[in-house]
Amino acid sequence: MNPQVQAFTTPERLLLGPGPSPVAPSVLRALAQPTIGHLDPLLLQVQDEISALLRSVYGSESPWTIAFSGTGSSGMEGALVNLIEPGDVALVAVGGFFGARMVDVAQRAGARVIAVEHEWGRQADLAKLRKAAAAERVRFVCAVQAETSTGVRQDLAPLSQLARELDAFFVVDAVTSLGCMAVDCDAQGIDAAYSCSQKGLSCVPGLAPVTFSPRAQARIASRTRPVQSFYLDMNLLMRFWGGERGYHHTISSNLLVALHEALRLVHLEGLEARFERHARIGRSLRAGVRAMGLELFVPDEDALSQVTAIRIPAGVDDLRVRKRLLAEYGIEISGGLGAQKGRLWRVGMMGSGASLRNVVLVLDALAASLRAEGEPPLDSGVEAAQGAFAAGTS
Amino acid sequence: MNPQVQAFTTPERLLLGPGPSPVAPSVLRALAQPTIGHLDPLLLQVQDEISALLRSVYGSESPWTIAFSGTGSSGMEGALVNLIEPGDVALVAVGGFFGARMVDVAQRAGARVIAVEHEWGRQADLAKLRKAAAAERVRFVCAVQAETSTGVRQDLAPLSQLARELDAFFVVDAVTSLGCMAVDCDAQGIDAAYSCSQKGLSCVPGLAPVTFSPRAQARIASRTRPVQSFYLDMNLLMRFWGGERGYHHTISSNLLVALHEALRLVHLEGLEARFERHARIGRSLRAGVRAMGLELFVPDEDALSQVTAIRIPAGVDDLRVRKRLLAEYGIEISGGLGAQKGRLWRVGMMGSGASLRNVVLVLDALAASLRAEGEPPLDSGVEAAQGAFAAGTS
Numbered sequence: 001m002n003p004q005v006q007a008f009t010t011p012e013r014l015l016l017g018p019g020p021s022p023v024a025p026s027v028l029r030a031l032a033q034p035t036i037g038h039l040d041p042l043l044l045q046v047q048d049e050i051s052a053l054l055r056s057v058y059g060s061e062s063p064w065t066i067a068f069s070g071t072g073s074s075g076m077e078g079a080l081v082n083l084i085e086p087g088d089v090a091l092v093a094v095g096g097f098f099g100a101r102m103v104d105v106a107q108r109a110g111a112r113v114i115a116v117e118h119e120w121g122r123q124a125d126l127a128k129l130r131k132a133a134a135a136e137r138v139r140f141v142c143a144v145q146a147e148t149s150t151g152v153r154q155d156l157a158p159l160s161q162l163a164r165e166l167d168a169f170f171v172v173d174a175v176t177s178l179g180c181m182a183v184d185c186d187a188q189g190i191d192a193a194y195s196c197s198q199k200g201l202s203c204v205p206g207l208a209p210v211t212f213s214p215r216a217q218a219r220i221a222s223r224t225r226p227v228q229s230f231y232l233d234m235n236l237l238m239r240f241w242g243g244e245r246g247y248h249h250t251i252s253s254n255l256l257v258a259l260h261e262a263l264r265l266v267h268l269e270g271l272e273a274r275f276e277r278h279a280r281i282g283r284s285l286r287a288g289v290r291a292m293g294l295e296l297f298v299p300d301e302d303a304l305s306q307v308t309a310i311r312i313p314a315g316v317d318d319l320r321v322r323k324r325l326l327a328e329y330g331i332e333i334s335g336g337l338g339a340q341k342g343r344l345w346r347v348g349m350m351g352s353g354a355s356l357r358n359v360v361l362v363l364d365a366l367a368a369s370l371r372a373e374g375e376p377p378l379d380s381g382v383e384a385a386q387g388a389f390a391a392g393t394s
Numbered sequence: 395m396n397p398q399v400q401a402f403t404t405p406e407r408l409l410l411g412p413g414p415s416p417v418a419p420s421v422l423r424a425l426a427q428p429t430i431g432h433l434d435p436l437l438l439q440v441q442d443e444i445s446a447l448l449r450s451v452y453g454s455e456s457p458w459t460i461a462f463s464g465t466g467s468s469g470m471e472g473a474l475v476n477l478i479e480p481g482d483v484a485l486v487a488v489g490g491f492f493g494a495r496m497v498d499v500a501q502r503a504g505a506r507v508i509a510v511e512h513e514w515g516r517q518a519d520l521a522k523l524r525k526a527a528a529a530e531r532v533r534f535v536c537a538v539q540a541e542t543s544t545g546v547r548q549d550l551a552p553l554s555q556l557a558r559e560l561d562a563f564f565v566v567d568a569v570t571s572l573g574c575m576a577v578d579c580d581a582q583g584i585d586a587a588y589s590c591s592q593k594g595l596s597c598v599p600g601l602a603p604v605t606f607s608p609r610a611q612a613r614i615a616s617r618t619r620p621v622q623s624f625y626l627d628m629n630l631l632m633r634f635w636g637g638e639r640g641y642h643h644t645i646s647s648n649l650l651v652a653l654h655e656a657l658r659l660v661h662l663e664g665l666e667a668r669f670e671r672h673a674r675i676g677r678s679l680r681a682g683v684r685a686m687g688l689e690l691f692v693p694d695e696d697a698l699s700q701v702t703a704i705r706i707p708a709g710v711d712d713l714r715v716r717k718r719l720l721a722e723y724g725i726e727i728s729g730g731l732g733a734q735k736g737r738l739w740r741v742g743m744m745g746s747g748a749s750l751r752n753v754v755l756v757l758d759a760l761a762a763s764l765r766a767e768g769e770p771p772l773d774s775g776v777e778a779a780q781g782a783f784a785a786g787t788s
């Protein structure tokens with residue numbers, strides 16, 4: 001072991017990838033408040049308020065609305081392992097990396113999975129899903145509302161309708177949607193949704209907000225065998241998060257207090273205003289990217305506002321451009337996942353990061369980096385972005 | 395939703411329960427540094443240093459030494475689900491709440507568990523374990539090195555010997571031992587150990603340091619079926635923690651940077667000095683408790699230094715005393731778990747909380763609280779504690 005370990009100083013990155021998103025100073029201050037015990041009576045109050053604030057953001061009235069002590073990926077795992085019993089059939093709409101991950105996680109939970117593959121970059125095809133479900137006893141319809149890997153928005157209404165037709169539980173990945181757009185759990189008939197503390201909520205990573213409908217709760221409470229994960233078992237977690245305060249795990253008061261502050265900021269802004277801000281900033285960024293002469297991966301009608309995927313021009317080196325953005329501008333954007341590695345850039349405008357200032361910054365920085373690579377863009381895109389922003393909220 | 399959500403201000407508790415322990419100011423400052431991305435090149439350096447520092451604290455040379463993105467309970471789950479395949483026989487020494495939890499978690503992973511129950515408050519009985527293992531193909535010997543629920547220290551050497559005799563993997567719960575006392579993974583032939591970021595390391599809760607031996611690594615890499623947890627799958631996690639940097643989950647840079655700082659403080663103090671400090675402070679507290687006329691739950695030869703269980707005198711109300719300590723002194727201690735609820739107090743002197751100042755404070759506060767309840771102690775215990783401390787390190 002090196003005798004001298006230096007303290008680590010984090011540089012100030014501008015986080016414009018699809019997560020983590022920029023964290024507000026008050027959230028970092030909340031995070032660094034003194035640690036209190038997991039059974040401290042005051043922490044119960046924080047948890048109760050977090051649950052109420054999460055219900056509001058999720059559009060759910062279910063008391064089974066809490067945060068797992070893990071990242072968004074633990075949210076996916078927890079949603080699926082609580083609901084699935086071995087042999088259950090799960091229909092999963094796959095159109096990107098995270099849809100594919102749902103397949104993997106559901107299979108590890110013992111499900112027989114019908115994975116309905118779609119071209120990356122488009123919404124799910126209802127007819128295709130319906131056909132795949134025919135003559136099967138489908139227990140779960142699973143979909144990703146905001147596919148982080150592609151920037152595709154999935155309309156929930158048709159899938160919700162399909163779940164009803166099949167008398168199946170509707171499970172929604174809201175990792176990149178929560179806090180950026182409406183999830184509307186109760187209105188959409190969602191039985192389980194999960195997300196992360198970062199991205200749309202702009203907290204630090206480390207917690208996974210989840211919500212389960214009363215119907216899901218009843219199923220979980222009457223399982224024939226225990227949830228395979230003790231750590232994520234909702235039956236046990238609700239004994240801790242509920243009034244009973246039964247010890248389950250040493251939840252991090254620091255993360256909870258930070259999430260509480262992040263949710264307070266969401267609440268202060270107001271959900272409608274926040275969703276509209278994301279929509280407006282997303283339109284602005286897309287207008288700028290187009291004016292640069294770059295190609296967007298997702299057609300407007302399917303595009304998310306909070307994550308924009310840009311095709312990397314032929315001949316341009318993905319990593320070199322991203323390293324330049326990081327080194328010269330301190331800006332982080334992301335590359336593609338899976339088959340889109342090296343072919344896409346993904347720019348996130350999420351939570352407190354979704355601002356005109358950041359749109360302008362990332363466009364100017366990207367234009368300069370492309371010029372440095374000998375790929376002059378048509379335009380910096382900034383004026384087009386400003387114009388789209390000024391065109392307002394309609 | 396209440397229109398006015400107030401920001402939450404955490405009171406400054408003196409955390410003298412068996413976890414979380416007091417967090418050093420520099421660790422809280424590290425925690426609140428700006429968030430950086432999970433694939434940021436600088437984070438890899440932090441992770442590499444964390445792995446090296448953890449190897450040192452664990453006494454392991456294995457590169458499979460990382461932190462799960464969850465609390466200590468996720469460490470237990472991750473250690474077991476990575477190793478166990480359905481039908482495997484696991485022998486678990488149970489002498490407290492966390493031994494019993496290992497049984498539950500191993501069963502959920504599909505193991506057939508031989509739970510060898512012991513009276514709470516004593517070490518495991520090797521002859522009893524050996525007898526229970528006879529004529530069984532035992533794959534795992536599992537034990538808790540420091541039983542948080544009772545304050546019992548488990549000697550690892552005899553159990554390690556048993557594991558070797560049985561040609562079984564040796565799995566050790568080091569949740570309350572890591573950073574307080576030697577775990578010595580390589581010397582003790584431990585194949586998997588897990589802990590938490592809080593307690594002995596005095597970081598905030600939220601990460602679970604784990605280590606797997608090369609033999610365990612080989613088994614995990616050649617499993618016949620995938621690890622049931624995607625989130626805790628070491629095969630995938632090592633692609634992320636290793637040089638490959640394959641995306642797995644959005645690890646929290648804030649928690650990592652805080653853990654890095656906490657481990658740096660451990661390293662600065664030195665392991666031997668740290669372990670000796672815990673031993674000395676533990677002896678001091680026990681001497682004080684005895685001088686008060688209170689009864690210790692665990693005989694000296696089996697007692698931990700970092701967690702001391704005290705029998706609640708007959709007629710004294712557990713909760714009233716603990717509420718008084720919290721309200722009047724801002725001191726948190728804990729009650730008993732399971733059958734010992736209402737019968738034990740548990741006082742932790744862990745990590746940066748293990749100090750003579752805290753021994754004196756908790757003794758004085760406890761003595762005053764007992765007097766207020768009409769149960770005058772023989773003595774405050776402070777002078778006896780000071781005397782034991784002065785008697786030094788032998």
